[in-house]
Amino acid sequence: MNHVAFGADSRAALAPGDPLASFRVAREPFYRPIADEMALFEAASAHRLPIVLKGPTGCGKTRFVEHMAWRLGRPLVTVACHEDLGAGDLVGRWLLDGDGTRWQDGPLTLAARFGGLCYLDELVEARADATVVIHPLTDTRRMLPLAQRNEMVHAHPDFQLVVSYNPSPMARQMKSSTRQRFCALHFGYASPEEETAIVARESGLGLEEASAIVAFGLRTRRLQGFGLDEGASTRMLVHAAILVVQGLTIVSACRMAMVDALSDDSAVHAALQSALDAAF
Amino acid sequence: MKTILSCWLRLLWDTAPPLRIDGDVPHIVDGAIHLPASDCWTGHTAAAAHATAHLVYSPVRFDGDGLGPIVRCVLALLEDARVEALAIRELPGLARLWRPLHTATPALGSGFEALLQRLARSLIDPDYDDPDAWVRKGRELFYLDRGLGLPALRTPSELRGAATRLGNDIGQMRLPFNAKTYTPVPTYRDDHRWMWAADRLERVAHAAPSPTRGSSDDDRDDAEVDREMYPEWDRLISRMRPDWCSVSERPAPQAATSGADAAIREVGVRLRAPLRSLTRRPVVLRRQEHGDVFDLGALVDWDVARRLRAAPDGRVYRARRLRPAHPLVWLLIDHSASTTTPLGAERGSLLDAVVQSATATGLALQQLGVTFSVAGFSSYGRHDVRMQMVKGFDPSNDTEWTGRLRHLRAGGSTRLGAALRHGTRRLARRGSGPRLLVVLSDGLPRDVDVHDPLYLVADAHRAVQEAARLSVRTVCLVFAGQGADEARKVFGSRGVQRIDDLRDLPQAIARLVDD
Numbered sequence: 001m002n003h004v005a006f007g008a009d010s011r012a013a014l015a016p017g018d019p020l021a022s023f024r025v026a027r028e029p030f031y032r033p034i035a036d037e038m039a040l041f042e043a044a045s046a047h048r049l050p051i052v053l054k055g056p057t058g059c060g061k062t063r064f065v066e067h068m069a070w071r072l073g074r075p076l077v078t079v080a081c082h083e084d085l086g087a088g089d090l091v092g093r094w095l096l097d098g099d100g101t102r103w104q105d106g107p108l109t110l111a112a113r114f115g116g117l118c119y120l121d122e123l124v125e126a127r128a129d130a131t132v133v134i135h136p137l138t139d140t141r142r143m144l145p146l147a148q149r150n151e152m153v154h155a156h157p158d159f160q161l162v163v164s165y166n167p168s169p170m171a172r173q174m175k176s177s178t179r180q181r182f183c184a185l186h187f188g189y190a191s192p193e194e195e196t197a198i199v200a201r202e203s204g205l206g207l208e209e210a211s212a213i214v215a216f217g218l219r220t221r222r223l224q225g226f227g228l229d230e231g232a233s234t235r236m237l238v239h240a241a242i243l244v245v246q247g248l249t250i251v252s253a254c255r256m257a258m259v260d261a262l263s264d265d266s267a268v269h270a271a272l273q274s275a276l277d278a279a280f
Numbered sequence: 281m282k283t284i285l286s287c288w289l290r291l292l293w294d295t296a297p298p299l300r301i302d303g304d305v306p307h308i309v310d311g312a313i314h315l316p317a318s319d320c321w322t323g324h325t326a327a328a329a330h331a332t333a334h335l336v337y338s339p340v341r342f343d344g345d346g347l348g349p350i351v352r353c354v355l356a357l358l359e360d361a362r363v364e365a366l367a368i369r370e371l372p373g374l375a376r377l378w379r380p381l382h383t384a385t386p387a388l389g390s391g392f393e394a395l396l397q398r399l400a401r402s403l404i405d406p407d408y409d410d411p412d413a414w415v416r417k418g419r420e421l422f423y424l425d426r427g428l429g430l431p432a433l434r435t436p437s438e439l440r441g442a443a444t445r446l447g448n449d450i451g452q453m454r455l456p457f458n459a460k461t462y463t464p465v466p467t468y469r470d471d472h473r474w475m476w477a478a479d480r481l482e483r484v485a486h487a488a489p490s491p492t493r494g495s496s497d498d499d500r501d502d503a504e505v506d507r508e509m510y511p512e513w514d515r516l517i518s519r520m521r522p523d524w525c526s527v528s529e530r531p532a533p534q535a536a537t538s539g540a541d542a543a544i545r546e547v548g549v550r551l552r553a554p555l556r557s558l559t560r561r562p563v564v565l566r567r568q569e570h571g572d573v574f575d576l577g578a579l580v581d582w583d584v585a586r587r588l589r590a591a592p593d594g595r596v597y598r599a600r601r602l603r604p605a606h607p608l609v610w611l612l613i614d615h616s617a618s619t620t621t622p623l624g625a626e627r628g629s630l631l632d633a634v635v636q637s638a639t640a641t642g643l644a645l646q647q648l649g650v651t652f653s654v655a656g657f658s659s660y661g662r663h664d665v666r667m668q669m670v671k672g673f674d675p676s677n678d679t680e681w682t683g684r685l686r687h688l689r690a691g692g693s694t695r696l697g698a699a700l701r702h703g704t705r706r707l708a709r710r711g712s713g714p715r716l717l718v719v720l721s722d723g724l725p726r727d728v729d730v731h732d733p734l735y736l737v738a739d740a741h742r743a744v745q746e747a748a749r750l751s752v753r754t755v756c757l758v759f760a761g762q763g764a765d766e767a768r769k770v771f772g773s774r775g776v777q778r779i780d781d782l783r784d785l786p787q788a789i790a791r792l793v794d795d
Binding site: 083084086087088089093094096100101127148171172173219220222223225226227229267268270271272274275276277278279280 | 283284285286287288290291292294296325329371372373374376377542546549553554571572573574582583594596600601602786787790
């Protein structure tokens with residue numbers, strides 16, 4: 001079960017007989033809405049429509065889902081999809097124990113059986129059999145066939161599927177047979193003022209220094225498609241700000257959190273380094 | 281060096297002016313920045329940043345009417361200082377780049393050029409205090425607030441007014457000045473030829489390159505090429521005709537060129553994801569500790585061992601893993617005469633589209649470390665099927681092979697079967713990984729000595745089957761044209777993707793490769 005990430009500090013709501021107790025989000029995760037995405041998510045959620053969150057790395061998709069799970073009071077089962085993740089990793093598999101074989105539900109089955117938000121992060125990275133297995137759950141059937149076990153799991157009324165997708169030029173494309181099952185919420189980076197506020201709030205840094213870090217981060221996004229696949233994410237900016245709070249100068253914090261982290265290409269790295277020299 | 285500089289300028293101002301490292305002094309012509317050839321990185325950055333600051337902050341040109349050469353010099357100097365002050369306000373670190381290059385002091389004397397240099401320094405360096413009254417006056421006119429570095433001269437007319445006053449003052453000193461030999465100092469500053477429209481026209485006329493290109497046409501010399509014979513399928517007698525076609529390989533002519541342009545490179549980047557699946561192939565491993573499904577044989581053994589009270593082996597799963605593969609790819613480009621078909625306004629010919637797609641695919645393969653070869657083919661009857669080798673399997677510099685690729689000229693016909701057999705033979709001889717032959721074509725097999733329209737289609741289909749027996753997969757990208765149906769008869773419907781635009785290439789390749 002090493003693919004399952006646990007919700008933040010989730011032991012609080014431990015109730016007997018609640019198999020998803022450990023997946024409940026106990027404390028409110030900070031999220032600053034950019035537009036009307038919360039209302040849109042709630043509307044889709046009222047009818048348990050599957051949602052795809054699109055947007056670049058580190059712009060707040062995962063945080064948004066955590067926040068919405070907390071807001072809606074639903075357990076959140078997160079699976080970070082990687083290229084070796086197959087259907088078995090999602091639905092479950094037979095295991096051996098002393099008496100013979102025993103079925104172990106996977107995270108998707110768990111959420112479908114007991115009613116939770118299942119969040120598949122970067123679904124397109126998973127193997128093709130994993131993307132197909134969600135199909136019967138995402139249309140009106142709302143069910144999950146477990147062929148290996150001869151069982152049909154009918155999804156709990158509270159079950160909802162959320163996936164994220166980063167449509168960068170380097171990423172795989174989402175197949176239209178999968179794509180057409182989802183409502184979409186498009187995420188971008190917040191405006192510089194909002195991003196400054198987010199960075200300041202997350203790191204505890206003053207607004208003025210936070211805005212200098214954001215300004216440099218915006219510069220790096222100009223290289224997107226010209227040497228960088230993506231510029232510095234909001235998450236990177238927060239990291240830089242945390243380093244400044246820790247006592248580093250802005251220049252060394254930006255170098256550590258952005259310049260040295262963004263690229264291995266020596267030309268791009270040299271350009272980023274010189275731009276950092278010029279910017280402060 | 282140029283890549284770093286252009287990335288850097290994009291980071292600073294989100295602009296990418298063309299950079300040319302060819303001038304004797306830095307100058308700007310038609311939005312392109314010309315820099316002197318130099319090994320010194322700071323010299324380059326200072327000049328490039330100054331010139332780009334002009335492109336970002338300066339008006340397109342100045343009205344030089346009625347201005348004498350002295351006033352023009354002063355105006356240019358004030359404009360230099362103004363764009364630098366604005367740049368430094370946005371990017372404070374640039375001051376550390378430019379200031380050390382200003383070394384004028386009163387010791388330089390009070391000649392015309394010395395005074396200009398002292399003024400330039402006093403406008404950029406707040407710690408420099410010049411005793412000269414004219415220099416001080418210039419500084420007072422220039423700055424609204426010296427501490428904040430706010431320039432007072434914001435519009436061309438304010439700038440012109442200040443320049444006229446300063447110019448008149450220095451003119452009254454009757455200092456010797458030769459406008460012809462004057463160049464701005466420090467030398468990182470450009471020579472202002474962009475500022476004055478009239479001068480600009482004159483210089484451009486000088487700079488116009490003379491188009492002399494010695495193109496040696498090496499299509500003709502046939503003497504030294506090796507020929508290989510291939511059979512051909514005759515559908516009427518249902519037999520192979522042995523040694524029927526003669527294929528010769530020759531190197532494609534080299535062309536001086538500067539690599540692929542940005543749009544093609546971008547498609548190349550997008551192609552990496554679909555092509556990556558070539559570099560890994562799934563294998564099923566038995567008796568694994570972890571996996572999706574039980575390995576039944578291992579499970580029975582496990583239970584037998586348990587009942588015998590022996591130590592059971594817990595590795596009872598079957599698992600699918602991706603193993604690195606070492607694929608070989610051959611890109612086969614049809615450059616027959618039919619590829620001159622224009623695709624429509626501003627899109628060039630079909631051959632252009634084919635070449636661009638092959639370039640993008642090749643760049644992606646190169647970046648993934650896949651061994652690949654690129655060849656163009658055309659035929660002039662069965663005795664003369666020509667393969668122009670753009671790139672062999674050995675690693676090669678991308679500017680070299682993309683240049684050769686772009687230099688392919690349309691001509692001849694499309695004897696597809698012979699070309700496929702030749703590519704298959706080359707691929708089958710090498711390596712053990714998956715082998716893929718990609719044909720980029722308009723999809724119509726034709727030749728001058730064949731009149732039956734089905735004959736070459738049937739032969740090419742046969743060649744595809746022969747390739748499959750030698751574990752070479754053949755696929756075809758058909759470019760806008762009516763040939764897709766015929767291509768499907770040759771390659772099968774799953775081996776053909778039709779594309780109309782370069783942007784569709786990644787998806788088409790993904791469909792061909794994922795199969």
